[in-house]
């Protein structure tokens with residue numbers, strides 16, 4: 613972890629106000645003996661009030677487990693956490709009152725209308741009925757659901773249903789909102805719409821939002837601060853820009869026509885002037901260079917002279933995928949696929 617210390621230290625600085633979330637060295641193991649799964653292996657982070665914090669990681673990285681500990685749904689084996697100033701173990705009731713939690717799976721009654729769902733949720737939280745009605749109207753309006761409010765929610769689109777999930781988490785005016793994979797399963801348009809809503813929540817309402825995602829683009833777009841987790845540990849932290857700046861220079865991605873030539877191609881590219889390092893990922897090579905525009909023709913010429921056939925080659929500024937590749941040693945998409953396969957076994 614030492615090479616990431618700089619960015620992780622940056623995470624703990626806050627501007628005077630008490631942080632909305634402080635997680636220290638969280639450890640959680642499921643099961644025991646041979647079947648034990650270490651879901652979290654010492655994760656720490658701090659979320660300043662009024663910001664959007666992204667927990668980014670492939671399937672099975674430990675994101676939901678972190679959220680469950682912070683929302684008091686499960687207890688960590690060791691470590692400590694405070695949310696809205698309350699200890700998740702000793703002051704669980706206060707934590708629950710101060711937070712909204714939107715789980716991965718839909719949490720409304722599909723046979724009730726949107727309005728009925730919101731009013732019921734307000735009652736569950738003990739919000740007085742007049743305030744519940746007022747807040748319901750406000751939330752329906754804010755999420756563009758007012759017109760559909762009195763229709764049974766199972767007739768709503770997926771995007772509308774997901775917005776209702778978020779609205780339900782806000783009925784009691786929490787200080788901190790947890791969104792577990794808020795846009796999984798949504799089409800691109802509904803996803804963009806949801807992104808706009810989420811960034812509005814922090815900016816307009818001063819709410820602190822912690823969201824988990826396995827979409828790099830979502831983390832890049834929404835998060836003020838990001839923690840990248842992999843196999844239960846934090847691999848990098850910072851703003852999306854800081855993380856990308858850790859990889860100064862550009863990345864040249866070389867897609868090989870023949871996967872068997874990858875080791876040979878790697879040696880050829882490493883020898884090109886201006887190439888700092890080359891990482892291998894299936895049939896793609898990622899070369900880190902100071903300046904993509906000047907290095908690309910040299911890489912092309914070297915590969916052509918060595919008889920390596922390509923299917924494509926591109927130069928780009930580093931992406932979060934490159935950050936992940938550098939720190940986790942494998943590409944995000946490959947890790948996500950591996951995680952999904954692991955979970956469906």
Ligand SMILES: Nc1ncnc2c1ncn2[C@@H]1O[C@H](COP(=O)(O)OP(=O)(O)OP(=O)(O)O)[C@@H](O)[C@H]1O
Nearest residue numbers: 642643649651669670671672673674675676677678
């Ligand atoms: N109740 C449980 N019992 C046993 N193992 C579990 C349980 N919940 C999670 N795990 C395992 O712990 C690890 C972390 O899971 P977690 O759900 O926190 O990951 P995640 O990053 O949220 O992944 P996803 O994006 O798939 O939800 C995984 O290996 C998962 O299979």
